[in-house]
Amino acid sequence: MQFYSRKWIMPEDLNPNGSLFGGKLLSWIDAESAIFAMCQLGKDRHLVTKFISEINFVSSGKQGDIIEMGVEVRKIGNTSISLHAVVRNMMTKEVIIDISDIVFVNLGADGKPQAHGYSAESD
Template sequence: MRFHTRKWVKPEDLNPNGTLFGGKLLAWIDEELALYTIIQLENTRIVTKYMSEINFRSSARQGDIIEIGIDVIKFGITSLTLKCEARNMMTRETIITIDHTTMVNLDADGKPKAHGKSAIEYIKDRL
């Protein structure tokens, strides 16, 4: 799994228990999955269609650095299916896993659009 993004857990990210609020982590993950998909499919019109079971495995505290990792599972005709893990960068302890998230490529009218991609592309290979 490739870890793309790091987030620093700040006081405003905490729940009343003093640990990272799950909704904040899910927002970070959804944003990272969208950015990854935009870059892969070369289209800014992307939506999250589906997220499988979300498994919270451990917590994070203020000052922790969280890494978000992504793997591509499948290229569909109009979609990209991804696997995601967030972990504590220092301890490597897994905080959350999401086995399947489907991101859909849209046209200007907001309808699913074929993207024509079948494999991961790296920016360095496009230049």
């Protein structure tokens, strides 16, 4: 897995307990995964998040930590792409969160799933 993006945990990213707010982290992962999916399938896709599997918070981040987000393709379907995402502390490499499956679906103008047209030959 390659780690493409980094974030510096700032005071506004913390929950009342002083650790990284899970909702903020999930927002970052969703955005990073969507960008990754578009880069895989092509920029002219209209992808939406369809499904996020069980979320495993392994450890927490704290103010001042730098985290890095890694995403890899699990499967490419006719209208969808499934990804695996991991966030870890950049310095210690300790995993903060692991999401085994994030699915994005390509939508047509009518808002219904539409084939994205990606194939291995498209590379």
